Amino acid sequence: METLINGLHHVTTLAADTQRNVDYYTDILGLRLVKKTVNFDAPDVYHLYYGNETGSPGTILTFFPYGNIPRGRKGVGQLTYTAFSAPVASLSYWMDRLHQYSIPYAGPYKRFSETYIRFEDFDGMGIEIVFNDDDQRPGWDNGKIPADFAVRGFHTVTLNEVNPDKTVKLLTGIMQHTLVGEEEGRFRFKAGIGGPGNYIDVLHSPKDVHALQGAGSVHHVAFSTDTDETQLIIQQQLAESGYNVTPVQDRNYFHSIYFREPGGILFEVATNPPGFAIDEPVSELGTALKLPQQYEPRRAKIEAELPEIIVK
Template sequence: MRGGLHHVTAITRDVQANVDFWMGFLGLSLVKQTAGFEDAQQLHLFYGDARGRPGTLISFLVWQGGAPGRVGHGQVAEIALTIPRGRIGDWLTRALDHGIAVQGPSREFGASVLRLKDPDGIIVKLVGTDQPDGDWPAAPSGLHAATLWSDDVFATTAFLAQFGFGITAVEAGVTRLTSPGGALDIRDASGFVPGIPGTGVIDHVALRVPDAAQVTTWQARLPGATTVHDRRYFTSLYVRDPAGVLIELASDGPGMAVDEPAEALGHKLVFPPEFAAQSADLRVSLPQFARPGEERTIMRQLPFVHRIHRPDAADGSAMVLLHGTGGNEADLMPLAHRIAPHATLIGVRGRSTEEGVARFFRRLSVDSFDQDDIRSEARAFRAFWDGAVSGYDLDPARLTVLGYSNGANFAGAVMGLYPGLIRQAVLLRPMAVLSQMPKVDLTGTRVLTLAGAQDPYGRYAPALNAWLRNSGADLTARQINAGHNLSPDDLTTAQQWL
């Protein structure tokens, strides 16, 4: 066992704020951006030194707009990074200049420490050590320690001893374990609440293992260990300590340069081999960000959580995407990009919930809906629409709504409640959901509705179509050979119509 820290992995809800802090403020290198190995619809970023060496790595799973977790026992709670002792004052000034709240300097285990938080609220400590000093400003040189909250310090300490971590000090309820490659601080959290996964929470700490063969050896020795995983850049194994803290064992190689030139690490989005065939759709679904100094889209605070995808060759058109029940703001992005490859995409997340899944309004039964909720959410959507048009410099005449199922139904309701707001729409598997469809003038509104011939809800589509026609909309109503699910015919028909 080589011992020491390999990396720490946490969860962020805002990829741009995350990049601005870890690259822009701390100055770490972004050495890898990849689709997740467990979930390819999840962006995974790795920061570290320019070579992406083990012991310098901090990684983030991006749950864009995700719910916050809770720090408690059974979790990694703090990340400590190494800086030269003489730069404590410079880092304090830098934090103040960047408007980042900072505490300290204080003393921990004989070292000067600054405490601050990243945009997700994760505690980051800058620890002054005797490392060589160089030019300023300079990024922290690597991981110094990680703090684990345990409700059984003795069991956690004994478990970590087998990986080369031994007790060297106890201070203010924290037991320090050290190895040649870093430290683990075990805080006694007995009696405290257990942790809950989510954004703003550290998922696990990874310990260094020389090679893949040693990872496999540890699998046989550790009760409860998972299967061995090939993470392309290292081989890994997961196990929980007796207090429930997730520990990963990660090999030193093959390293971050296996799929990118060493001098250009992190400059392109890469995909695990098993997801290569889906890369085009995934590239559209994953959240975009700008590096420090690059041109960026400033995200506006609007009534609905939303995500923007800007294509490489934008033509000035845009599509607003309204997902179906249980979907999210990224669901329709691959389809929309295929329909209109040069359109800017704005995916919107519904705010109502039903059995824990997102919707745009509440459902009372199969064909009965909460009318007050529809009107309230439509009012909020109008404010969102106006804010998006002005905030993102959109041309209302070149805006198309793409809605599916619950999202399509919501778009139809918005057209009835706020005629003229939506001027062009593609509605997939729609139905009328207002108890009384209002008498409005939709002259100048262009609509495509696509019903499924085998869709059990398809019998409700004609009423919406009749209302659209009677209201003066330029309607194209089609029935395709499909159920309620989306099909290739949706793509080709929408492409031709648009």
Template structure:
């Protein structure tokens, strides 16, 4: 029983229309599910992904009217997004310059060419050149040429003060392997360096790597717009999902217990430094309630929220304004 990589990453925005414009327009991702936070239906939950809404390609956002994140440790500090080549990084660097996107020059980090950038709220992102073999599903209607489109999630970086308790959960509870470490500039705003520890799940390349940055003296982050809410890891089927729930319970790891999100099943828990993790199934998928060809074009609600559609729609702002 092994996790097979990242399923999705969920972040926070305070401006859903501008968020939609940036991630579909500037980044060329497909809005594959326009729905609501099932625990707070006043907020959108927007899912951006590849052309087929594949598990492992989803970058998602809760729309909450909150202040900006206060950066710090005990948090997810950078989200990697995979592209196919270093030539794509050069293409993206020019696109960012043309569109006024905050970005830095391409660097080599942990042996891979990487281009760091931020969205309009300071969400910290990186494009990672990755030629690992695997399926690629470009979106035909994207503003980005197919050869340069984002292929999915890459390495995701956490920051913790103390590695030891997190290492125990990653290796002994979640069955990851500690495979290497490296030194690189901190994910913050200064020139200091940190040690990063790389943990690998099942699968190949950065889509199966969790990087943990150790910052012993840093202050904890305060969640807000431009920050990350949680990261979700893939499990391929319901049988293994149930086994994970049993494993957490047997090891005495507090969790949400099984949660049916309709598009996938979820299991939530916090690692010892307080960062929220989720284990999510690959299926049923986003085509469970609308055709693949028209994903994201209407507000989709799971069956238990459908009777409240009129009230929910009334409380949401339009994503596209005139």
């Protein structure tokens, strides 16, 4: 069977203050700002992409910082926690680092035989770091966090569901995931070869409140596919199964289709190419404001209205 879904591609979240968001993810978590662009549907709002040195699929966390918007609420029908992967030997380093920045965290805990800690960003987005030695992706040495301790990219995302059966059917069918573990109402699935960056957890949580979208809440989760051709196969399969899947959207750095899974969470399938180096060299990623072609005639106005960003 042809592999259509490789694993995670990116997670996109809403945020409030732009500079606080940049400070948190570049200075505290040590991610690289790999692309500074705008929301293609609302160009008065940034779209900020963070990841590893090159912005590889499976490392990319993106934000729409809307300014003064109310905080969201975690609950069912939402991706509630995005987990990053880091080496086992870095556990003490990360606990000390969070303490240094006065960021409260919970744990260490154990889940599926791995140790993890849990905390939130300034807007309440749920973050975990899972400590394991299975992740062969290199860490990025940004001059603040040693590469040996740096996060490698995503490990897992957690979907909270009231009735997970239909979501599980989607994941194990069209989305080509395999069940690899179950623990206290949490079902873990892997895509492709598995391992960190290729896991998705479905948490059966019927007693949770319903999620509310706002600052700190995840807008959508994107899955990786290799080519435009594999994306079109997935699109056709989704449509034939009754999903209201969108036409292909050109996001400059990948092509996307969107649909809602049965629990209401917005899913995206994104192509790996062309990648973030299509309009600036790897050495300069994230340093200049990049606009889609349709907004270039409005560049002066857009730049004047967007807040200044400083990467420390």
